[in-house]
Amino acid sequence: MKVKAAVATEVKQPLTIQDIELDEPRANEVQVRMVASGVCHTDAVLRDGWIPTTMPIVLGHEGSGIIEKVGAAVTHLAPGDHVVLSVNSCGVCSACLSGHPAYCANLYASNFAGSRPDGTTAFSAADGSPISSHFFGQSSFASVTNVSVRSVVKVDSEIPLALLGPLGCGIQTGAGAVLNVLKPSTADSLVVFGTGAVGMSAIMAAAASRVHTIIAVDIIPSRLDAAIGFGATHTINGKEEDAVARIQEITRGGANFAIDTTGNKFVFKQMIDALAMSGRAGAIGASAPGSEGIIDMPSALARGISITWIVEGDAIPQTFIPELIALHQAGDFPFDKMIKTYNFDDINIAFEDSENGTVLKPVITF
Structure with missing residues (x-):
């Protein structure tokens, strides 16, 4: 299917808005129609080459949206679920099994390499050439994206999704x-x-x-x-x-x-x-x-x-993000006061405002 995405094509250059192709979700993935995504310093770090990855790539790692499809192996999530997207992990190394997925032995491959473990990418250009995906397991700067199930946190459908995306990385950290x-x-x-x-x-x-x-x-x-x-x-x-x-x-x-x-x-x-x-x-x-x-x-x-x-507040996102939401609802964690929203097409302005310090937490909305 064709989706709209902000693509990093060159180091230290603005993202470009493109229409690209998205493949079908794999067995351990869910397909999410994005509602919003926070813009985080780590997005700028990848864009500017501090951490190596393969360009072109769709960045974004503080996504929130609604599930449209689930892979064959996914049993605890369903289409229509509201979700926040967070850091990815392998789930089988000693750190993951001991409750510290932020220190996953496969952290780089799961979050920064730009592909699935088998080397495939979810995105491709019109000519069929690959566009790197699965940044933090999600690549949330796309209108629809395929997400590793380890990155997915189900949340209450009554809470505005445009508010929740930033919980997945910076606020959690x-x-x-x-x-x-x-x-x-x-x-x-x-x-x-x-x-x-x-x-x-x-x-x-x-x-x-x-x-x-x-x-x-x-x-x-x-x-x-x-x-x-x-x-x-x-x-x-x-x-x-x-x-x-x-x-x-x-x-x-x-x-x-x-x-x-x-x-x-x-x-x-x-x-x-x-x-x-x-x-x-x-x-x-x-x-x-x-x-x-x-x-x-x-x-x-x-x-x-x-x-x-x-790293990532040493959190298990599936349990910690709901805790932060509960604190917010109790009036003890007013993170919403940091947020300024931007239209997706203005994503580079959101980056600029974050970098010059005029905005605490930019959030792009689809």
Whole structure:
């Protein structure tokens, strides 16, 4: 069937809107008519060549939509089901079987390689040449797409699908870093470096957990203002003051927990320096090649700190995304306030607005 898709054809170039062909879903796939898709930093990372893949490719990995067909081996989903799409995994490696699919041994092949495990692609051009698919098992920048069943999360049909797509990656990552990995208590302090969609999600999750001190660090005043509305108790503009000194002042010696969402090696060092004795850091931000860290190793050892690199919030999407929806419905996780919607044809504008910081979470709608 013919579908409309945004295709990445060259590194660091805008996506092009094309009519392409979609094949039939395989036994372990479902065919989803997309309603919306978030635009995430990881889409830009692939477009710009930070992570290798095969172009042309249909990106998009925060999709939401309605199932139209199910493969022969799919028994727990049906046409008409409303779904959110998330990270893909193999389901059979030790990480998947122990409840940590974000650390799947086949993570690259399942999410970034641009094809099914057998090498086929769901999309093709008019001349029959392949267009890479199955980005995060889904390639959601297409009006209809075939999705790996491991990427699919069934949700309540009464909740607007245009709202739910971003839960599949960025929001899940920030919230999961707090709720699944670091788990600060009500007596603790948490610093979040970078207040984009991932950082704000971490702040909201900390606020939902009633963490005592939540400090947001950024260089964009409007985002720092917004962070207060999402639950931050303090804000620091890293351009205007010494972030580490101010954190130590607020926390009286250093933060119990800290998260870096930026991937910037200098911010990463600030995160480490801002920790208290036995503090714990969570690294989330994707870094460009060559972003080696500059950690004071002796000091880190003497303070007994620990650093955890966190992928997708270490979440099982099929259970964690419904938890986030429940928190939102209870009024404790207002992620909808981050969203700005765009028509599908304006997808490159959505990318630009995300990159220049004017929008926290762009969502394209079909």
